[in-house]
Amino acid sequence: MTDQTAADTTADTAADATTTTAGEELYLVDGSGFIFRAFHALPILTRPDGTPVNAVLGFTNMLTKLLADLKAQAVAVVFDAKGDTFRSNIYPAYKAQRPEPPEELKPQFALIREATHAFCLPCLELEGFEADDLIATYARLAREAGRPVTIVSSDKDLMQLVGPGVRMFDPLKNKPIGPAEVAEKFGVPPEKVVDVQALAGDSVDNVPGVPGIGVKTAAQLIQEYGDLESLLARAGEIKQPARRQKLIDFADQARVSRRLVLLDQNVPVPEPLEKLTVREPDHQKLIDFLRAQGFRSVVARLEAELKKDGRIVDGAAPAAPDPATAPPPDAAAPPPVRSPATPAGEVVQRYELVQSLDALAVWIDRARETGLLAVDTETDSLTPSTATLVGISLATEPGLACYIPLAHGPAQGSGQLDFDGGAPPPQIPTDACLEALKDVLEDPSVLKIGHNFKFDHQLFARSGVRVTPTDDTMLISYVLEGGGQGHGMDDLALKLLGHTTIPYSDVCGTGRNAITFDRVPLDKALAYAAEDADITLRLWKALKPRLVAERMVTVYETIDRPLVPVVADMERCGVRIDRAELSRLSRDLGTRLEEIAGEVQRLSPRPFNIGSPKQLGEILFEDLSLPGGKKGKTGAYSTDSSVLEGLAEQGAEIAQRVLDWRQLAKLKSTYTDALQEQIDARTGRVHTSFAMAATSTGRLSSTDPNLQNIPIRTEEGRKIRRAFVAEPGCKLLSVDYSQIELRLVADIADIAALKQAFHDGLDIHAATASQVFGIPLDKMTGEIRRKAKAINFGIIYGISGFGLGRQLGIPPGEANAFIKAYLERFHELKAWMDKTKAFAREHGHVPTLFGRKCRINGIQEKNPAKRAFAERQAINAPIQGTAADIMKRAMARVPDALAAGGSKARMLLQVHDELLFEVPEGEAEEAARIVRRVMEGAATLGVPLVAEAGIGDTWGDAH
DNA sequence: CGTTTCACG
DNA sequence: GACGTACGTGAAACGT
Numbered sequence: 001m002t003d004q005t006a007a008d009t010t011a012d013t014a015a016d017a018t019t020t021t022a023g024e025e026l027y028l029v030d031g032s033g034f035i036f037r038a039f040h041a042l043p044i045l046t047r048p049d050g051t052p053v054n055a056v057l058g059f060t061n062m063l064t065k066l067l068a069d070l071k072a073q074a075v076a077v078v079f080d081a082k083g084d085t086f087r088s089n090i091y092p093a094y095k096a097q098r099p100e101p102p103e104e105l106k107p108q109f110a111l112i113r114e115a116t117h118a119f120c121l122p123c124l125e126l127e128g129f130e131a132d133d134l135i136a137t138y139a140r141l142a143r144e145a146g147r148p149v150t151i152v153s154s155d156k157d158l159m160q161l162v163g164p165g166v167r168m169f170d171p172l173k174n175k176p177i178g179p180a181e182v183a184e185k186f187g188v189p190p191e192k193v194v195d196v197q198a199l200a201g202d203s204v205d206n207v208p209g210v211p212g213i214g215v216k217t218a219a220q221l222i223q224e225y226g227d228l229e230s231l232l233a234r235a236g237e238i239k240q241p242a243r244r245q246k247l248i249d250f251a252d253q254a255r256v257s258r259r260l261v262l263l264d265q266n267v268p269v270p271e272p273l274e275k276l277t278v279r280e281p282d283h284q285k286l287i288d289f290l291r292a293q294g295f296r297s298v299v300a301r302l303e304a305e306l307k308k309d310g311r312i313v314d315g316a317a318p319a320a321p322d323p324a325t326a327p328p329p330d331a332a333a334p335p336p337v338r339s340p341a342t343p344a345g346e347v348v349q350r351y352e353l354v355q356s357l358d359a360l361a362v363w364i365d366r367a368r369e370t371g372l373l374a375v376d377t378e379t380d381s382l383t384p385s386t387a388t389l390v391g392i393s394l395a396t397e398p399g400l401a402c403y404i405p406l407a408h409g410p411a412q413g414s415g416q417l418d419f420d421g422g423a424p425p426p427q428i429p430t431d432a433c434l435e436a437l438k439d440v441l442e443d444p445s446v447l448k449i450g451h452n453f454k455f456d457h458q459l460f461a462r463s464g465v466r467v468t469p470t471d472d473t474m475l476i477s478y479v480l481e482g483g484g485q486g487h488g489m490d491d492l493a494l495k496l497l498g499h500t501t502i503p504y505s506d507v508c509g510t511g512r513n514a515i516t517f518d519r520v521p522l523d524k525a526l527a528y529a530a531e532d533a534d535i536t537l538r539l540w541k542a543l544k545p546r547l548v549a550e551r552m553v554t555v556y557e558t559i560d561r562p563l564v565p566v567v568a569d570m571e572r573c574g575v576r577i578d579r580a581e582l583s584r585l586s587r588d589l590g591t592r593l594e595e596i597a598g599e600v601q602r603l604s605p606r607p608f609n610i611g612s613p614k615q616l617g618e619i620l621f622e623d624l625s626l627p628g629g630k631k632g633k634t635g636a637y638s639t640d641s642s643v644l645e646g647l648a649e650q651g652a653e654i655a656q657r658v659l660d661w662r663q664l665a666k667l668k669s670t671y672t673d674a675l676q677e678q679i680d681a682r683t684g685r686v687h688t689s690f691a692m693a694a695t696s697t698g699r700l701s702s703t704d705p706n707l708q709n710i711p712i713r714t715e716e717g718r719k720i721r722r723a724f725v726a727e728p729g730c731k732l733l734s735v736d737y738s739q740i741e742l743r744l745v746a747d748i749a750d751i752a753a754l755k756q757a758f759h760d761g762l763d764i765h766a767a768t769a770s771q772v773f774g775i776p777l778d779k780m781t782g783e784i785r786r787k788a789k790a791i792n793f794g795i796i797y798g799i800s801g802f803g804l805g806r807q808l809g810i811p812p813g814e815a816n817a818f819i820k821a822y823l824e825r826f827h828e829l830k831a832w833m834d835k836t837k838a839f840a841r842e843h844g845h846v847p848t849l850f851g852r853k854c855r856i857n858g859i860q861e862k863n864p865a866k867r868a869f870a871e872r873q874a875i876n877a878p879i880q881g882t883a884a885d886i887m888k889r890a891m892a893r894v895p896d897a898l899a900a901g902g903s904k905a906r907m908l909l910q911v912h913d914e915l916l917f918e919v920p921e922g923e924a925e926e927a928a929r930i931v932r933r934v935m936e937g938a939a940t941l942g943v944p945l946v947a948e949a950g951i952g953d954t955w956g957d958a959h
Numbered sequence: 960c961g962t963t964t965c966a967c968g
Numbered sequence: 969g970a971c972g973t974a975c976g977t978g979a980a981a982c983g984t
Contacts, residue, residue: 691977
């Protein structure tokens with residue numbers, strides 16, 4: 001077998017090449033690979049005699065582009081030869097199960113070779129070897145001659161060749177493939193790709209690899225052990241038992257796999273390197289060939305170019321464009337068509353592509369007339385801070401919508417190939433478009449309607465456009481439906497309009513074939529994007545009147561709608577993170593984890609993976625026979641922290657060590673490691689996303705990353721909070737509601753004694769304990785207060801004797817006695833709970849103080865366990881939901897209050913009962929006063945609302 | 960891709 | 969008296 005390092009070849013070959021064609025770039029086209037990909041990417045087109053030619057068309061377009069745009073001087077097109085290759089001798093199954101190529105493809109193999117000859121390009125193949133080996137060998141020769149090489153292919157098997165002087169180019173996606181792209185695909189640098197492939201195998205080529213190991217695992221292993229041989233030698237050290245065994249059992253199979261995927265760089269080349277030059281094609285021969293295939297537009301283009309260059313005089317009459325290369329529909333609005341998916345059939349669609357400011361002005365006028373404008377933005381990414389604005393769609397009445405492309409590149413969809421590359425479609429410059437739209441977007445008399453408008457709001461805000469006033473169909477639906485379920489546009493279109501929207505995957509593909517929206521051909525982009533605006537407007541027509549009918553106007557108008565720009569600004573601002581500090585913490589945690597893992601293994605009868613609850617359970621309860629039992633439907637032992645704590649108290653040291661390990665592992669993987677990845681390169685800050693229509697109670701939630709669960713309860717965890725820092729010259733200000741949920745219980749259930757305690761400003765848990773257990777405050781002990789505190793929390797969660805007992809570590813009977821005493825002392829509570837459960841049973845939802853509906857599923861259940869669960873939700877939801885409402889009301893008022901107070905403070909995060917701000921140093925105290933005032937005044941209740949502020953250099957210190 | 964665990968309120 | 973339990977989230981790791 002050959003080896004990549006075997007470069008002991010003809011020094012004279014290299015010398016020759018250097019003298020004749022030094023420095024000239026060599027293009028190696030993977031002809032065989034291209035045939036298959038083009039065939040599957042393009043619709044099957046036939047020439048007049050019925051011969052399919054779609055791959056041939058893609059191929060000629062690609063070559064034309066290569067020769068014209070890249071000014072390629074040295075090109076070879078390489079094909080697989082017929083018959084077996086040397087790899088079949090290594091492993092007979094290699095590529096053995098390949099199905100016959102489709103009938104429509106077979107005749108195209110010969111045509112593509114013919115096309116290559118028509119272009120007068122070297123057309124190479126070598127019996128016994130694959131095209132990839134020939135490419136590998138030429139790449140090596142060129143590299144040694146000091147000439148850069150571009151391999152025109154996207155075949156992953158060629159990626160091992162990428163490196164200094166050798167790059168790849170994906171001809172269908174028009175994208176270069178360099179070391180970074182290879183590393184992204186394989187998780188390792190190009191020179192280690194073969195090792196990863198050897199482990200992961202390839203089902204298409206029948207490379208066996210090691211069973212159960214995919215690319216991700218393989219990359220991780222190679223990264224850790226360096227290369228395949230080192231890994232196989234040290235396979236015994238692998239933690240996961242199944243994986244360890246597989247690597248041992250299939251070591252030789254991995255070695256064979258490596259020989260299969262490793263390309264031969266020393267095959268006897270059919271042509272010397274220096275012969276691979278581009279010759280001027282015989283134009284008449286080429287044109288004859290192209291015409292014979294029916295490629296009229298290619299011929300027309302070629303002739304036009306040759307004429308321009310004065311190279312031919314003969315001009316065949318320009319033919320009508322063939323369907324495959326026809327330009328996308330231009331700005332003329334297509335004739336109205338009936339919307340097929342609208343059952344009523346009433347709505348007629350007219351979607352228009354807007355490519356000039358004049359055309360845009362018509363739409364702006366329409367918006368001013370109707371006072372309505374549905375808006376949707378298309379981007380190349382879902383991250384609003386970095387996304388490029390690719391286009392904007394508008395709708396002014398149902399069925400009447402347009403799409404304004406702004407940053408579309410050359411089209412590139414499954415239906416069309418355009419190798420003209422450099423020629424993007426005509427588009428209004430983004431700045432000019434935004435300038436033209438700014439007035440109407442900020443016009444108080446035109447309502448802008450969006451779906452998840454927070455995203456669009458951020459995009460416009462980035463360009464200095466403050467869109468107002470706005471409606472958000474996602475939030476209207478959320479308010480009407482009472483949380484939960486899906487409020488995505490596709491779901492709503494189906495449910496409310498009976499309309500199935502064009503799936504995003506239809507225009508952009510999915511997985512590895514996905515393209516960004518700027519590569520979508522304009523006809524498809526128009527259909528998709530204009531539909532989004534159209535559907536948004538039609539959803540609004542269906543949903544908005546229901547707010548009035550269902551008495552949800554106030555919730556929407558005063559709580560959720562005003563929050564959109566506020567949350568958008570918070571996300572856009574982000575929060576500063578001290579990366580170096582996180583990195584230090586990660587390193588520290590890493591070493592401590594290794595120490596603890598060592599101790600755990602020492603205490604264990606056999607090695608196991610500490611991170612696997614399943615294995616841990618077996619060790620603890622079978623090998624060590626510790627007391628404890630099975631649980632759950634899956635039959636697995638429970639090993640959560642309450643179980644381990646129990647074991648640790650009985651003296652099981654291993655349980656304590658595992659607890660320690662778990663805590664640190666969690667901190668490292670979820671926080672110190674992951675958070676570093678989330679730092680935005682441009683801003684140096686972390687930008688979370690707050691979901692506004694996700695929870696059943698009206699709370700926000702936070703994702704990518706979740707910044708609402710940053711540790712604080714343990715000292716170890718608090719160190720992570722100290723990595724959240726203020727900009728130099730600024731402080732962080734944290735303001736949180738004190739006991740808001742318990743205050744709301746007192747108010748909503750109208751519990752006189754509890755309300756009085758809050759009025760008196762007492763320590764509420766101590767006061768509760770005093771009243772429930774009849775102990776004077778001055779005789780209160782910590783233990784009794786702890787019990788009262790647990791009951792208070794229990795109330796909020798929809799208390800049960802079992803749950804409270806488990807929390808306090810006492811028998812359920814005893815806990816029930818506490819609850820009974822509590823309900824007797826605060827007798828109003830029982831009445832409110834009964835009333836609330838009855839309401840939920842009747843309506844399927846419960847209201848917050850401000851009227852938000854919280855949907856409760858399963859309240860009618862026959863199964864008592866499921867019904868009890870729903871009843872606890874029914875108790876908890878009005879409390880949690882009202883707190884969420886109050887916080888949202890405060891958030892909507894805070895920015896204006898700060899501005900009015902002359903403060904430059906910026907709101908960064910919301911953590912349910914806490915707001916975090918970044919404030920210029922001298923203003924922190926004043927900002928704290930303003931925020932506290934707004935938060936405490938966000939609702940007028942029968943109990944006082946209290947907000948407490950803390951100021952510090954880090955989030956950890958602002959408490 | 961479902962399950963388990965655990966971080967927060 | 970059944971039935972399996974505290975409420976609401978999101979992310980990482982494991983293992984099929």
